[in-house]
Amino acid sequence: KDVSGDSIRRRFLDFYASRGHKILPSASLVPEDPTVLLTIAGMLQFKPVFLGKVPRQVPCATTAQRCIRTNDLENVGKTARHHTFFEMLGNFSFGDYFKKEAIKWAWELSTVEFGLPADRVWVSIYEDDDEAFEIWKNEVGVPVERIKRMGEADNFWTSGPTGPCGPCSELYYDFHPERGCNENVDLGDDSRFIEFYNLVFMQYNKTEDGLLEPLKQKNIDTGLGLERIAQILQKVPNNYETDLIYPIIGKVLELANISYDSASDKEKTSLKVIADHMRAVVYLISDGVVPSNIGRGYVVRRLIRRAVRKGKSLGINGDGRGAFLPIVAEKVIEMSTYIDSDVKQKSPRILEEIRQEEVHFNKTLERGEKLLELKLHEALSMAGKKSCLSGKDAFVLYDTYGFPVEITAEVAEERGVSIDMDGFEAEMENQRRQSQAAHNVVKLTVEDGDDITKNVDETEFLGYDSLSARAVVKS
Ligand code: ATP
Ligand code: MG
Ligand code: MG
Numbered sequence: 305k306d307v308s309g310d311s312i313r314r315r316f317l318d319f320y321a322s323r324g325h326k327i328l329p330s331a332s333l334v335p336e337d338p339t340v341l342l343t344i345a346g347m348l349q350f351k352p353v354f355l356g357k358v359p360r361q362v363p364c365a366t367t368a369q370r371c372i373r374t375n376d377l378e379n380v381g382k383t384a385r386h387h388t389f390f391e392m393l394g395n396f397s398f399g400d401y402f403k404k405e406a407i408k409w410a411w412e413l414s415t416v417e418f419g420l421p422a423d424r425v426w427v428s429i430y431e432d433d434d435e436a437f438e439i440w441k442n443e444v445g446v447p448v449e450r451i452k453r454m455g456e457a458d459n460f461w462t463s464g465p466t467g468p469c470g471p472c473s474e475l476y477y478d479f480h481p482e483r484g485c486n487e488n489v490d491l492g493d494d495s496r497f498i499e500f501y502n503l504v505f506m507q508y509n510k511t512e513d514g515l516l517e518p519l520k521q522k523n524i525d526t527g528l529g530l531e532r533i534a535q536i537l538q539k540v541p542n543n544y545e546t547d548l549i550y551p552i553i554g555k556v557l558e559l560a561n562i563s564y565d566s567a568s569d570k571e572k573t574s575l576k577v578i579a580d581h582m583r584a585v586v587y588l589i590s591d592g593v594v595p596s597n598i599g600r601g602y603v604v605r606r607l608i609r610r611a612v613r614k615g616k617s618l619g620i621n622g623d624g625r626g627a628f629l630p631i632v633a634e635k636v637i638e639m640s641t642y643i644d645s646d647v648k649q650k651s652p653r654i655l656e657e658i659r660q661e662e663v664h665f666n667k668t669l670e671r672g673e674k675l676l677e678l679k680l681h682e683a684l685s686m687a688g689k690k691s692c693l694s695g696k697d698a699f700v701l702y703d704t705y706g707f708p709v710e711i712t713a714e715v716a717e718e719r720g721v722s723i724d725m726d727g728f729e730a731e732m733e734n735q736r737r738q739s740q741a742a743h744n745v746v747k748l749t750v751e752d753g754d755d756i757t758k759n760v761d762e763t764e765f766l767g768y769d770s771l772s773a774r775a776v777v778k779s
């Protein structure tokens with residue numbers, strides 16, 4: 305059978321369509337829900353139905369949803385399985401079928417339709433979910449050694465302090481069955497396993513008193529990572545080497561004039577980051593997000609900046625107008641047919657937006673170099689024995705001008721100036737805390753509708769005071 309990414313997506317949707325699901329289009333990356341920054345899962349467009357606020361249009365549905373997860377930004381290119389942009393294949397039941405069908409179909413899809421060897425698939429369940437255990441063991445026939453009970457953190461999904469919630473069950477693929485099957489096997493060991501499918505059984509309502517009362521209308525919400533199942537079926541070592549992403553890396557290789565096989569690990573990471581980020585950027589811009597200093601626009605800006613820096617580290621010089629990302633983006637657009645059919649038609653605007661942002665950032669980098677010079681000069685002319693650049697300055701250079709701290713440190717060291725790394729780390733940690741709080745969770749409670757797009761930004765960039773002066777940054 306055909307295991308191209310496009311074919312896997314098609315086969316998933318057809319599998320569920322032939323089991324009564326209506327195939328619905330992907331929703332935009334910009335959710336209608338004002339409490340959520342970006343679409344991070346397939347269920348988001350159905351949130352009002354799951355909450356019972358809107359009547360269901362169909363009993364069950366299936367989608368290939370484009371998603372963005374900025375909480376995985378740091379993992380990109382480091383793990384084999386995380387992207388900022390990916391597609392989540394999902395099947396959903398709105399008070400229609402429940403646990404038994406969801407489990408049996410997930411198994412049939414994995415082992416019959418996709419043909420995974422049954423003894424390579426492990427499952428996790430929530431520790432108290434005996435019902436799921438029985439179904440996996442008796443109805444499906446998974447040996448008990450390969451059913452792992454896990455705690456609340458991993459296998460219980462909640463939508464907030466109160467509201468719909470329930471246990472989940474995940475499917476993992478085992479790359480190394482020869483390592484054995486015993487009590488101590490850890491599904492979180494990513495040198496051996498990859499999680500590919502998550503089944504959420506929305507069966508309780510959590511009350512103010514913390515009680516779990518059974519829901520009248522039980523729902524199913526699932527997510528299967530397209531790039532992950534493609535990795536497994538195409539037998540490649542990571543998501544990036546699947547046909548969904550590798551052609552983009554191929555384009556970057558051409559621009560850098562290097563070959564993948566001879567690339568160092570660090571170069572490979574750069575290649576993956578550029579490919580990942582350009583997918584995210586193209587689809588975000590297509591869905592109406594433009595680079596800016598707040599909210600969603602800041603996500604795009606950060607992704608472009610990271611991609612530019614990685615490009616420089618690969619020695620890419622760009623076209624006559626000083627931009628290379630549009631060339632990469634063209635490849636992404638060429639591959640966009642089944643992800644977002646509007647992209648091709650919007651292509652000129654998307655490419656121009658990217659080009660402008662890249663050129664603008666290159667100028668920012670030049671200014672950053674000047675700022676660094678200035679700060680080094682200041683540090684050197686300070687009275688005292690040891691010249692030191694403050695953590696705050698290093699952070700501004702990193703966050704506003706896109707200077708990796710290692711570069712700042714290197715340049716500083718050449719001039720005999722050290723960096724307050726503790727101070728820098730403290731600034732980073734502060735930023736991380738703030739952005740995680742904002743990005744991580746799908747809030748299902750509409751009631752507490754604080755508009756997180758307003759305060760998601762750790763750093764609001766207010767412009768340059770004057771060239772000699774530092775950028776004005778509000779933290
Ligand atoms: P992981 O533990 O690997 O980070 P997750 O448990 O956070 O994954 P879920 O929230 O359960 O992921 O999402 C459902 C499915 O979507 C996952 O099983 C996986 O196949 C896919 N997925 C989740 N996050 C990513 C990502 N950053 N990149 C690619 N696929 C992802
Ligand atoms: Mg995750
Ligand atoms: Mg997980």
Ligand code: MG
Nearest residue numbers: 474499501502
């Ligand atoms: Mg999961």
